[in-house]
Amino acid sequence: MERILLPERPDWRDKARAAGFGFHEMYGEPYWFEAAAYAFTLAEIEDEIEAAAEALHDMCMTLVEEVAESPDLLRRLAIPEAHWALVRDSWRAGDLHLYGRFDLAYDGTGPARLLEYNADTPTSIFEAAYFQHNWLIDQIEAGALPEGTDQFNLLQESLIEAFAAFPPDRIFHFACAIQNEEDRGTCAYLMDCAGQAGHQAQMIDIAAIGVDAQGRFTDTASRTIDRCFKLYPWEDMLREPFAPHIVPGVFIEPPWKAILSNKGILPLLWERHPGHRNLLPAFFADDPRAASLSAAVSKPLFSREGENVTLTRDGVTIDETGGDYADQPRIVQAYAALHASAGQHAVLGSWVIGDRAAGLGLREDSSRITRNLSRFVPHIILEGSA
Amino acid sequence: MADTSSPRRAARRRFASPARTRLALGSIAVAASVGLAGCEDTPPNFQDAHFTSVTECTRAGFPDRLCEDSYNAASQDYLTTAPQFSNQQSCEADWGDQQCMERDAVPTAASGSSAGSVFVPLLAGFAVSQALQKRYYDDDNFVYVGGSSYGSPIYRNRNGATVQLAPSTSPTAKAVAKPVNVNTVTAARSGFGGKSSSRGFGG
Numbered sequence: 001m002e003r004i005l006l007p008e009r010p011d012w013r014d015k016a017r018a019a020g021f022g023f024h025e026m027y028g029e030p031y032w033f034e035a036a037a038y039a040f041t042l043a044e045i046e047d048e049i050e051a052a053a054e055a056l057h058d059m060c061m062t063l064v065e066e067v068a069e070s071p072d073l074l075r076r077l078a079i080p081e082a083h084w085a086l087v088r089d090s091w092r093a094g095d096l097h098l099y100g101r102f103d104l105a106y107d108g109t110g111p112a113r114l115l116e117y118n119a120d121t122p123t124s125i126f127e128a129a130y131f132q133h134n135w136l137i138d139q140i141e142a143g144a145l146p147e148g149t150d151q152f153n154l155l156q157e158s159l160i161e162a163f164a165a166f167p168p169d170r171i172f173h174f175a176c177a178i179q180n181e182e183d184r185g186t187c188a189y190l191m192d193c194a195g196q197a198g199h200q201a202q203m204i205d206i207a208a209i210g211v212d213a214q215g216r217f218t219d220t221a222s223r224t225i226d227r228c229f230k231l232y233p234w235e236d237m238l239r240e241p242f243a244p245h246i247v248p249g250v251f252i253e254p255p256w257k258a259i260l261s262n263k264g265i266l267p268l269l270w271e272r273h274p275g276h277r278n279l280l281p282a283f284f285a286d287d288p289r290a291a292s293l294s295a296a297v298s299k300p301l302f303s304r305e306g307e308n309v310t311l312t313r314d315g316v317t318i319d320e321t322g323g324d325y326a327d328q329p330r331i332v333q334a335y336a337a338l339h340a341s342a343g344q345h346a347v348l349g350s351w352v353i354g355d356r357a358a359g360l361g362l363r364e365d366s367s368r369i370t371r372n373l374s375r376f377v378p379h380i381i382l383e384g385s386a
Numbered sequence: 387m388a389d390t391s392s393p394r395r396a397a398r399r400r401f402a403s404p405a406r407t408r409l410a411l412g413s414i415a416v417a418a419s420v421g422l423a424g425c426e427d428t429p430p431n432f433q434d435a436h437f438t439s440v441t442e443c444t445r446a447g448f449p450d451r452l453c454e455d456s457y458n459a460a461s462q463d464y465l466t467t468a469p470q471f472s473n474q475q476s477c478e479a480d481w482g483d484q485q486c487m488e489r490d491a492v493p494t495a496a497s498g499s500s501a502g503s504v505f506v507p508l509l510a511g512f513a514v515s516q517a518l519q520k521r522y523y524d525d526d527n528f529v530y531v532g533g534s535s536y537g538s539p540i541y542r543n544r545n546g547a548t549v550q551l552a553p554s555t556s557p558t559a560k561a562v563a564k565p566v567n568v569n570t571v572t573a574a575r576s577g578f579g580g581k582s583s584s585r586g587f588g589g
Binding site for chain 2: 019020118120121122123124129130133134137156169170171175176177180182183186189192200205206207208209210211212213214216218221222223224225226231232233236237240241242243245304305
């Protein structure tokens with residue numbers, strides 16, 4: 001694994017705009033960065049990154065099976081008791097899920113280790129699936145990369161295949177916070193994939209969803225919503241006024257994903273698979289064993305984008321981020337060094353679409369805590385690599 | 387528990403096909419992105435429309451041809467796709483009192499050929515889908531004759547709500563009367579999305 005420098009495509013911002021990728025620059029900071037790329041060997045991709053995603057996915061699905069039937073564990077994961085039956089029924093009904101992104105620490109010298117799992121509202125799918133694919137083709141054609149350069153990226157076809165698993169028998173609504181450009185762009189891209197799978201897709205603002213007298217969700221034309229992708233977290237929805245109306249079989253990601261979209265799975269996985277090569281030691285913050293980790297990262301159960309994360313060494317705080325999640329229960333995980341090069345720390349996003357590892361997207365940050373302003377950087381698999 | 391290593395992969399494989407092609411976006415994302423950028427010359431925002439008659443449709447401002455073709459197509463589809471019942475009671479049990487009529491059996495993919503009469507729910511109206519409106523908008527010569535997913539018959543179920551039939555996935559399966567995207571009345575909105583976030587909700 002190596003971070004290499006490459007020439008930027010001179011018209012890449014025009015291409016981003018043409019594809020609706022308006023959020024390639026946020027708050028004046030570059031969000032997509034193509035003056036560099038990460039290069040992997042095929043063995044690193046297959047044996048470490050792809051294999052890790054599949055192993056972790058299997059462990060997670062087994063964990064869901066256990067948690068869905070356990071009030072004790074549901075409570076530990078801070079899922080509201082009023083909705084335990086919904087979570088359990090959604091799992092028993094086999095509600096289909098679409099995707100998730102494992103965030104991994106990997107530097108080419110040992111196994112990839114799970115930092116956290118974005119199982120409910122993972123973003124950067126557009127960059128990983130579409131934009132970095134076309135970047136690769138452009139760079140090969142421009143001679144900046146050799147013929148035969150590859151990329152771990154089956155994401156778009158996997159998404160279309162996963163959407164095709166839903167019969168095209170009803171409008172596929174897509175709900176997000178429309179005023180947020182990044183969320184709207186992600187939703188629009190997924191709608192496009194659903195359309196390519198034969199669905200009639202329609203976007204709706206998450207706050208525009210209504211209910212009728214029977215408790216069925218409605219769209220802005222007052223038609224019932226019978227299937228709805230949502231880029232909005234379960235931990236929020238389950239605590240909002242319309243939560244009592246949620247039934248299985250409507251939302252994607254389905255209610256049972258609330259079990260996985262929660263850093264509480266990290267201590268639970270460690271407890272069930274201690275010493276697993278793809279896991280880092282992790283404990284709930286109130287567990288006395290948490291103090292045994294000399295280099296540790298403390299994170300809230302529900303934070304996103306690296307908010308409210310604290311790095312400690314021997315009990316002393318050496319780095320921390322602020323945010324809105326300060327009051328939540330926390331977990332503590334052993335610190336794992338990220339790949340560091342040119343002052344940039346890299347987190348690997350290994351995607352599972354449906355039940356299959358389907359691609360990789362990387363983000364890098366000048367800080368060891370990856371945040372919202374971390375920039376997406378493309379990757380390649382070295383041509384003819386062993 | 388012992389550390390279990392992932393199995394070594396036996397086959398070396400590549401993720402790219404030899405002939406790499408650029409990924410393309412379909413029309414939705416392009417239209418969405420163009421709309422989001424505030425571009426001026428986007429086509430109208432078509433929405434599905436339901437009518438009980440051609441007159442109602444043309445009065446709403448739709449082109450005569452679109453209304454007539456949609457109505458004719460819905461009537462045609464109604465002949466072959468309306469759920470068929472062998473007696474009035476079973477039809478009314480599903481569709482409500484006085485919501486059914488008797489007619490000659492029409493051979494369908496589901497029923498095969500059969501003689502005699504059957505009971506079917508009344509045709510309450512027809513749909514002019516956004517996809518169909520766009521076809522007429524884009525192509526002056528387009529004529530819709532039915533048999534696709536563009537427009538379809540509309541029924542009224544026993545609760546008075548308008549429904550369209552979900553197409554079955556198998557050509558020989560009975561048409562399943564499962565109402566989807568039913569027209570209803572919204573009683574309340576904004577029960578989700580109250581958590582404000584300037585950063586969006588992705589992670």
